[in-house]
Amino acid sequence: MDNFSYFTTSDGVSIAHRMDGHDNKPVLVLSNSIGTTLRMWDGQVAELSRHFSVLRYDARGHGASSVPAGPYSVARLGHDVLELMDTLGIGQAHFLGLSLGGIVGQWLGIHAPARIDRLVLSNTAPYLGPADRFDAPIAQALQADDMTATAETFLHDWFPASMFEARDPAVQTFRTMLLTTSRHGLVGSWRAVQDTDMRQDIACITRPTLVIAGEHDTVTAASYSVQMAQTIPGATLLVLPAVHLSNVEFPREFVDAVVxxxxxxxA
Known part of the structure; x- marks a missing residue:
């Protein structure tokens, strides 16, 4: 699976990416949540690649991409996507982002509408303040001996108790992703979220938009998605009975809705 390609951003960061599907299909960019890699979409790629050229990438600080010193900004994360598209000669693409990836998607919808065809914003929010709520988890992640405690906190925020009780293999897959994530990449990305407030700006999004919410999401509450769908002109809202990783808990319903x-x- 790890047959990545790489490109270097304008600020010297190596970004890993891969394409699945057919060259003659419209491009769909998938953007991962914080603490994960492009493999978070493994369960959806087979179906999505029947309809699209599916472009996945590891956000800076994650996976096989390099880990520059933070903090990162959402604008910089957005430019990483635009520069990736430029490198591959992609003028316009659909974009699907979950959590942090959805924050990047909002930024692209606001600041680079000509590059986005349709936009899917999943389990995300335009604002997760107040900013100081991130100070304690950032300090804990930086001071801990390793990522174990941080990983367990994330996992219990992402999955329902039933998946832990059933020893669902997806939990271990994501645990491995978290444990191999650099704390500096995680914290750099957290800082980007900490500084973000697009609650008013998303009213400027003109691209057709689907907002997907998790009814039981404790990270990006469904109420955020309701507000987003009401603020983005013409947006559609889908609420799944999920926690935070709707694509993992309800893969069939998720992919069907996206396609x-x-x-x-x-639209």
Whole structure:
């Protein structure tokens, strides 16, 4: 699986990426949540690549991409996507981001609408303040001996208790991703979220938008998604009975909704 390609951003960061699907299909960019890699989409790529050229990448500070010193900014994370598209000669693409990836998607919808065809914002929010709520977890992550405690906190925020009780293999897959994530990449990304407030700016998004929420999401509460769908002109809202990783808990419903939205005429 690890047959990545790499490109170097304008500020010297190596970004790992891979394409699945057919060259003659529209491009769909997938953007991962904080603490994960492009492998968070493994369960969806087979179906999505039937309809799209699926472009995945490891956000800076994650996976096989390099870990520059933080803090990062959402604008910088957005430019990473635009520069990746430029490198591959992609003028316009659909974009699907979850959590941090959805924050990047909002930024792209606001600041680079010509590059985005349709936008899917999953389990995300335009604002997760107040900013000081991140100070304690950032300090704990930096002071800990390793990522073990941080990983367990994330996992219990991401998955329902039933998946732990059933020893669902997905939990271990994501545990491994978290344990191998650099704390500096994690904290750099947290700082980007900490400084973000797009609650008013998302009203400027003109691209057709699908907002996907998790009914039981404790990270990016469904109420944020309701507000986003009401603020983004013409946006559609789908609420799944999920916690934070809707694509993992409800893969069939998630993919069906994404494909239907992206292929529907006149969304």
């Amino acid at each position: 239907k939205f992206l292929l529907s005429p006149g």
